[in-house]
Amino acid sequence: xxxxxxxxxxxxxxxxxxxxxxxxxxxxxxxxxxxxxxxxxxxxxxxxxxxxxxxxxxxxxxxxxxxxxxxxxxxxxxxxxxxxxxxxxxxxxxxxxxxxxxxxxxxxxxxxxxxxxxxxx
Numbered sequence: 008x009x010x011x012x013x014x015x016x017x018x019x020x021x022x023x024x025x026x027x028x029x030x031x032x033x034x035x036x037x038x039x040x041x042x043x044x045x046x047x048x049x050x051x052x053x054x055x056x057x058x059x060x061x062x063x064x065x066x067x068x069x070x071x072x073x074x075x076x077x078x079x080x081x082x083x084x085x086x087x088x089x090x091x092x093x094x095x096x097x098x099x100x101x102x103x104x105x106x107x108x109x110x111x112x113x114x115x116x117x118x119x120x121x122x123x124x125x126x127x128x
Contacts, residue, residue, distance in 0.1 A: 084110050089120055096121070 068078060084092070092110055095101050101109070107117050 083112055083116075089124075092117070093121060093124065 071078070088110070092106050095106055096103065103114060103117065107114050110117070
């Protein structure tokens with residue numbers, strides 16, 4: 008435990024009757040202003056980083072396309088094989104349930120691709 012000097016005790020007694028509320032409020036306002044400025048700086052750095060990531064991603068995708076690579080998930084059924092499934096569907100040789108079970112795709116996928124093909128024609 009630290010022992011106070013007698014002069015410190017006397018100074019404390021004299022300052023006891025003065026209110027320091029205004030000074031404390033000013034200090035808190037200053038701290039809030041500094042914190043707000045810091046948040047703005049951090050936010051601008053984060054935005055800059057996000058823009059860099061977007062640019063690098065675009066550049067990487069363009070480089071991959073230049074090498075002949077395509078993005079995205081590969082199709083489970085090729086366009087040629089799907090054309091055969093559409094023929095079976097149009098001839099009503101098999102039901103939709105049998106077609107999707109044979110191809111290993113979902114009913115939604117079948118109808119989505121069928122709609123895309125018919126929309127292009």
